[in-house]
Amino acid sequence: MGSQKRIAKELSELVESPPDGITVELADEANLYKWKVFMEGPEGSPYQDGKFLVNLTLPTEYPFKPPTVSFGTKIYHPNVTNDDKGSMCLGMLRADEWKPSSKIAAVLQFARQLLLEPMPDDAIEGRIAEQYKNDRKRYDEIAREWTRKWAVSE
Amino acid sequence: MDIQDFLAMEANSDRDDLVDLRALDFVSSYDSHLMCPICHCPFVQPVRLQCDHVFCQKCLGSAITTFRSADSDEFPCPSCRTPTTRISTRVPRLLVNMCDEIQVRCPLVGEGCNEIVPRGHVQSHVEKYCGYRLLPCPDESYCRCERCNEDVMEQDFAEHDKELCPSLEATCDDCGSIVPRRSLKKHVETCPDVVSACAASQYGCSVKVRRADIAAHEQQCPLVSIGPYLEAQNTRLNSLELTMRHLQQRNEIFEDGMANIRSTLLESARVSDADRNGGRSAPNGDRDGQALIDAEDPADPANSFSSHTTQYLLSLHESLREEVSQMSHALTDLDARASMTIMNECLRIKEDMAHTNAALNSVRMQVQWLMNPRLHNGTRANGMRTNSASNESTRTQLTSTSAPGPSSGTGVSLGPLRPRRPSDSGREGTKL
Numbered sequence: 252m253g254s255q256k257r258i259a260k261e262l263s264e265l266v267e268s269p270p271d272g273i274t275v276e277l278a279d280e281a282n283l284y285k286w287k288v289f290m291e292g293p294e295g296s297p298y299q300d301g302k303f304l305v306n307l308t309l310p311t312e313y314p315f316k317p318p319t320v321s322f323g324t325k326i327y328h329p330n331v332t333n334d335d336k337g338s339m340c341l342g343m344l345r346a347d348e349w350k351p352s353s354k355i356a357a358v359l360q361f362a363r364q365l366l367l368e369p370m371p372d373d374a375i376e377g378r379i380a381e382q383y384k385n386d387r388k389r390y391d392e393i394a395r396e397w398t399r400k401w402a403v404s405e
Numbered sequence: 406m407d408i409q410d411f412l413a414m415e416a417n418s419d420r421d422d423l424v425d426l427r428a429l430d431f432v433s434s435y436d437s438h439l440m441c442p443i444c445h446c447p448f449v450q451p452v453r454l455q456c457d458h459v460f461c462q463k464c465l466g467s468a469i470t471t472f473r474s475a476d477s478d479e480f481p482c483p484s485c486r487t488p489t490t491r492i493s494t495r496v497p498r499l500l501v502n503m504c505d506e507i508q509v510r511c512p513l514v515g516e517g518c519n520e521i522v523p524r525g526h527v528q529s530h531v532e533k534y535c536g537y538r539l540l541p542c543p544d545e546s547y548c549r550c551e552r553c554n555e556d557v558m559e560q561d562f563a564e565h566d567k568e569l570c571p572s573l574e575a576t577c578d579d580c581g582s583i584v585p586r587r588s589l590k591k592h593v594e595t596c597p598d599v600v601s602a603c604a605a606s607q608y609g610c611s612v613k614v615r616r617a618d619i620a621a622h623e624q625q626c627p628l629v630s631i632g633p634y635l636e637a638q639n640t641r642l643n644s645l646e647l648t649m650r651h652l653q654q655r656n657e658i659f660e661d662g663m664a665n666i667r668s669t670l671l672e673s674a675r676v677s678d679a680d681r682n683g684g685r686s687a688p689n690g691d692r693d694g695q696a697l698i699d700a701e702d703p704a705d706p707a708n709s710f711s712s713h714t715t716q717y718l719l720s721l722h723e724s725l726r727e728e729v730s731q732m733s734h735a736l737t738d739l740d741a742r743a744s745m746t747i748m749n750e751c752l753r754i755k756e757d758m759a760h761t762n763a764a765l766n767s768v769r770m771q772v773q774w775l776m777n778p779r780l781h782n783g784t785r786a787n788g789m790r791t792n793s794a795s796n797e798s799t800r801t802q803l804t805s806t807s808a809p810g811p812s813s814g815t816g817v818s819l820g821p822l823r824p825r826r827p828s829d830s831g832r833e834g835t836k837l
Contacts, residue, residue, distance in 0.1 A: 256427055257445050314443055315471040315483075351468060351483040352442030 254313045258283045261355050273359050284309045287323075288359060292402065293367045297394035298326070301402030305339075305362065307355070317349035320362055327390075327397040329369045329380035340375050341365065408469060408478055411452075411492045415466035418450075424512055424531050432521050433508040439500070442484055443468060447504040447524065451496045456487040459496055513537040579615075605629040674713040680720065 262283070265275045272291035279285060286307040292298025304323035310316040322337035331339045341361060342348055374380035382390045406414070427446040439447045443464035450462040460468070460483065473480040479490045505525030511518040512527070516537035522530045531538060548562045549555070552572040557565045567573075573586040580598035593599060597617040603610040604619075605628035614622055623629045 257443075260445050312471060315468060350442075350486065351464075354445075 254309075254311060255283055257314060258309060262286070265356055265359075270356055270360050270363075272363060275359075278306070284311065284313075286355075290359070290363055290366070292398060293363060296367045297391045298328075298366050298398050298402070301326075301398035302404065303366075303402050305359075307359075309355075314351040314353075317344045317346060317353075318355065318358060320344065320358065325397060325401040327379065327394040328366065329371050329374040329376050329383050330365055332375050333379070338375075339365075340373065342370075342373060406492055406494070407490060408473070408480065408492070412466065412469065414494075415462060418462070424528050426524065426527070429512060429524065429527065430510040430514070431507055431524075432510055435507045436503075439504055439507075447507055448496075448500065449504075451500060451504070453493045453496045454482050454487075454489045455491055456482050456485055456489065458482050458484040459500065462494070465492070511535055511537075603629065605632050608632060608635055670714060673717045677713050677717045677720070 262275065262277070265273075269275060272293065274289045276287050277283065277285070278287045286309070288305040288307055290303045290305050292301040292303065301324075303326060306321050306323050307318055308321075309318045320339045320341060322331050322339060325337065327333070330341075331337055339362060341358065343350075343353060343361060344358065369380075369383055371380035371383045379390065382393075426449045427444055431447070435447055441448050441451075441459075441461045441464050443460055446461075448459060448461050451459045452462050452465055453459050454465075465483070468483045469480050472483070479488045481487065482489050506523045508521050509524045509527055511520040511522065511530060513531065513535055516539065518535050518537040520530060520535065548557055548559055550557050550562070550565055550570055553570050555565075555570075561569075568587055571585060571587070574583050575586040575589045576583050577589070577592055577596055577598075579593075579600065580596050582592075582596075584592045597615065599616050600613055601616050601619060603612045603614075603626055604623055605626055606612075608628045608631075610626055610628040612622055612626065
């Protein structure tokens with residue numbers, strides 16, 4: 252029960268004063284534990300102009316257990332799995348790294364920062380990480396193309 | 406204390422508080438540093454770890470149960486993950502005070518309480534002072550009706566048992582149908598099989614039939630058709646009886662009045678008779694009138710009554726007039742006497758005053774005679790001294806005030822001199 256209060260509090264804070272390029276809503280009004288987050292690709296990154304759907308799932312033990320973040324929109328990124336799950340690996344979200352004092356706003360801002368600066372050393376998709384490190388131009392190109400293909404709504 | 410103690414304390418601490426301090430509506434803004442990093446509310450019963458991080462006691466309890474690896478005696482701090490073994494319940498008083506003084510709305514705002522109190526007082530406010538808290542009724546003595554399974558208050562049970570219980574049924578005596586007991590009365594009023602009398606029964610129709618057939622009978626019954634006429638007659642009779650009674654009453658009153666008048670007249674006639682027989686000094690006219698009345702007496706007793714009364718009234722009038730004149734005489738007498746006494750008194754007082762005046766004069770003369778030589782000497786010396794002094798002062802005044810205008814200067818200088826001399830001389834004159 253304690254978790255619900257804190258989640259409701261954080262949600263209202265995020266809805267009232269959303270961080271840059273991030274809008275938050277509940278996937279289902281009756282369920283506080285599943286959030287739909289729309290993240291705009293940060294300027295200066297190949298994801299610019301794209302609008303990415305991020306699914307945020309909170310455990311019932313929140314804030315003692317970390318939330319999970321996955322991309323609902325396909326994205327070409329070294330830290331996001333290139334499958335239909337689109338799970339994202341954030342350092343701070345690992346069970347042993349997670350601190351109850353971290354807020355969801357911080358998690359989302361961290362995720363957005365990751366779009367601007369991928370972490371190839373902590374990558375899930377090794378191939379993309381390799382490309383990011385060695386052939387940055389090509390990576391930018393593909394990422395921009397994927398963004399145009401999946402993340403830009405006409 | 407170590408983790409085991411803390412968890413034991415946490416388990417023992419009272420959980421069923423009236424007010425959930427985390428669900429309150431915080432009215433005043435508070436510093437984000439007063440917020441527990443776990444529940445994001447201002448600290449409730451804060452505790453402190455070795456690393457100086459502070460959490461609510463309850464939040465830390467759940468954090469320990471989540472993070473501690475099976476019964477080890479240390480756990481990572483939820484903020485910085487420092488391995489921690491000891492927990493201190495001693496936090497700075499300042500922190501507790503700052504958390505407790507945050508203004509919150511009374512949680513019973515839904516019931517209508519608009520009170521805003523510091524968080525530290527909200528518990529006692531709800532417990533003792535808030536007028537909107539819902540309480541269970543202290544009288545919970547319900548009886549369960551066995552037939553309808555309904556909870557009925559004890560005081561209502563007898564009624565419920567006999568009448569209101571929906572399971573009770575009654576049979577209509579006339580039509581034999583079964584109805585709930587509570588609606589039996591209503592049923593009897595409308596039951597078509599109840600035998601009832603013809604509407605004209607009061608006028609003598611003795612027919613009694615079922616309610617369903619009564620309409621048919623009433624169409625034929627002659628008494629029903631003349632019913633309205635009889636009704637009208639009845640009302641007329643009633644109203645006439647009423648008027649009769651009124652008139653009877655008035656008549657009685659009048660009769661009483663007449664009897665009274667008669668008795669008084671008789672009495673007065675007797676009195677005047679006695680007067681005439683007793684005192685021969687009655688005036689001539691009166692005697693004549695009496696004779697006249699006596700002559701007429703046998704012929705017309707009513708007339709004699711009236712003349713008797715006039716006579717009586719006249720004599721009464723006469724005696725009253727005499728009394729009044731006597732009174733006025735007495736009054737003038739009294740008046741004269743009073744004025745005489747007043748005059749006597751005045752004369753005596755005047756004499757006394759003359760005496761006093763003379764004595765006063767002689768005393769004054771003596772005093773003046775005694776004072777004369779002393780005053781004479783004193784004023785001489787004084788007058789000479791003051792005269793020389795005032796002359797000097799006027800001289801200085803003259804020189805000083807000569808600048809604005811000489812005329813005013815002389816006026817001022819003569820002012821104090823002039824009245825002194827005549828007064829002195831006057832006094833000397835009286836002394837002589």
